[in-house]
Amino acid sequence: MTHDVVRQTLPLLEEQDGRDLYYLPDLPEEDPYAAGHRTCAGCGPAIQYRWVLKAAGQDTVVAGPTGCMYVANSTYLCTPYTVPWAHTPIASGGSFTSGVAAGYEAMIRKGRYPGRYPNILVMAGDGSASDIGIGSISGALYRNHDALFVCYDNECYANTGIQTSPTTPYAGMTTFTPFGKAIPEGKKLPPKNLAKMMAEGHPHCYVATTTVGYPVDLMNKTRKGLNHVGAAFLHCYTPCQKGWVYQTSMTVELGRRVVESGLWPVWEYDPHERAYHYFHPPVQRPVADYLAMQGRFGHMLPEHVATMQAGANRNWQAIGMEVPKALRDLEDPARHQRLADEEYSMPLNRGVGA
Ligand SMILES: Cc1ncc(C[n+]2csc(CCOP(=O)(O)OP(=O)(O)O)c2C)c(N)n1
Ligand code: SF4
Ligand SMILES: [Mg+2]
Numbered sequence: 001m002t003h004d005v006v007r008q009t010l011p012l013l014e015e016q017d018g019r020d021l022y023y024l025p026d027l028p029e030e031d032p033y034a035a036g037h038r039t040c041a042g043c044g045p046a047i048q049y050r051w052v053l054k055a056a057g058q059d060t061v062v063a064g065p066t067g068c069m070y071v072a073n074s075t076y077l078c079t080p081y082t083v084p085w086a087h088t089p090i091a092s093g094g095s096f097t098s099g100v101a102a103g104y105e106a107m108i109r110k111g112r113y114p115g116r117y118p119n120i121l122v123m124a125g126d127g128s129a130s131d132i133g134i135g136s137i138s139g140a141l142y143r144n145h146d147a148l149f150v151c152y153d154n155e156c157y158a159n160t161g162i163q164t165s166p167t168t169p170y171a172g173m174t175t176f177t178p179f180g181k182a183i184p185e186g187k188k189l190p191p192k193n194l195a196k197m198m199a200e201g202h203p204h205c206y207v208a209t210t211t212v213g214y215p216v217d218l219m220n221k222t223r224k225g226l227n228h229v230g231a232a233f234l235h236c237y238t239p240c241q242k243g244w245v246y247q248t249s250m251t252v253e254l255g256r257r258v259v260e261s262g263l264w265p266v267w268e269y270d271p272h273e274r275a276y277h278y279f280h281p282p283v284q285r286p287v288a289d290y291l292a293m294q295g296r297f298g299h300m301l302p303e304h305v306a307t308m309q310a311g312a313n314r315n316w317q318a319i320g321m322e323v324p325k326a327l328r329d330l331e332d333p334a335r336h337q338r339l340a341d342e343e344y345s346m347p348l349n350r351g352v353g354a
Helices: 044-056 093-109 126-132 134-143 194-201 215-227 248-260 302-318 325-329
Strands: 060-065 085-088 119-125 148-153 206-211 232-237 267-270 275-278
Touching: 044 060, 044 119, 044 148, 044 215, 044 232, 044 248, 060 093, 085 093, 093 119, 093 134, 093 148, 119 126, 119 215, 126 134, 126 148, 126 194, 134 148, 134 194, 148 215, 194 206, 194 232, 206 215, 206 248, 215 232, 302 325
Parallel strands: 060 085, 060 119, 119 148, 148 232, 206 232
Antiparallel strands: 206 267, 267 275
């Protein structure tokens, strides 16, 4: 006799007039990622882990490939997880999670697991999801296992000493992309567009991008990804305080500025409509407003800032937004100084004590 697999539907949080994209007064009380881990102060991935798991709730099984969020969260006999969690090798986040999903399906069908189908997710770093483990995640998406595959993107291999990864931005300094006379920008290549690769390559999957600057957006996309019957991929921007060198309190502010400067388009791909839905931020600002907050960009010369602005302007067009003349003009290197000497607007008071 086969048994039905009963799936859960998580309710979405309200987004009123776009305001709640920023603020979430009533977070769910449950905390499957509790206090007591050892990540750096202001760690973006830790914020993302907490919000994703709050959105997923207690009936959740989570996997974590090797990276900061494995090492800092799994000291012997000490863990912040109040739900089942497993470490996987860095290349195996996708295949391990496929196995968990297939295992629960089979056990429920055979009557060997009495509960509902749990929320199954993996949170892999950018080194894992966009590089070493991309094959196993792509395979899991292609086979359409019912699970959520999250990439927490701190734009470097942080745990092994801040080395460059495919998602490290142009001119982002890492220990493997130092700047000097031969290569003054540090990193020459643009970042790999991981989320678009996943959406274009697996058109039957729910795919979305988000940042730690938008808690409601992040939590709702987590729930949409888990509610989607089949595979879903979420790409989340998560600043790394240690690797990027910025004021500890600015993690969430960076999560908004990266969007407002056109460097991280926020969107959702709907597999039923086969269409992208882009978020159009109410503020458009120069890239220098974002770059100048971080030590990893301090070496940039005027031509590098101008190159970055040209890329951001292309992104604005790609998501269907006008590029204001003031931002077009900033494609001219003559409009810039060395980044270390650039002026930038101080963080706005958004009412969250920044
Ligand atoms: C096959 C393999 N190669 C290299 C490593 C060494 N290693 C451990 S953690 C890590 C960094 C992972 O980077 P990422 O996935 O971006 O996570 P982060 O450390 O940034 O959180 C590396 C390279 C490994 N564990 N396995
Ligand atoms: S090095 Fe970066 S990603 Fe790792 S714990 Fe510290 S802030 Fe978080
Ligand atoms: Mg990383």
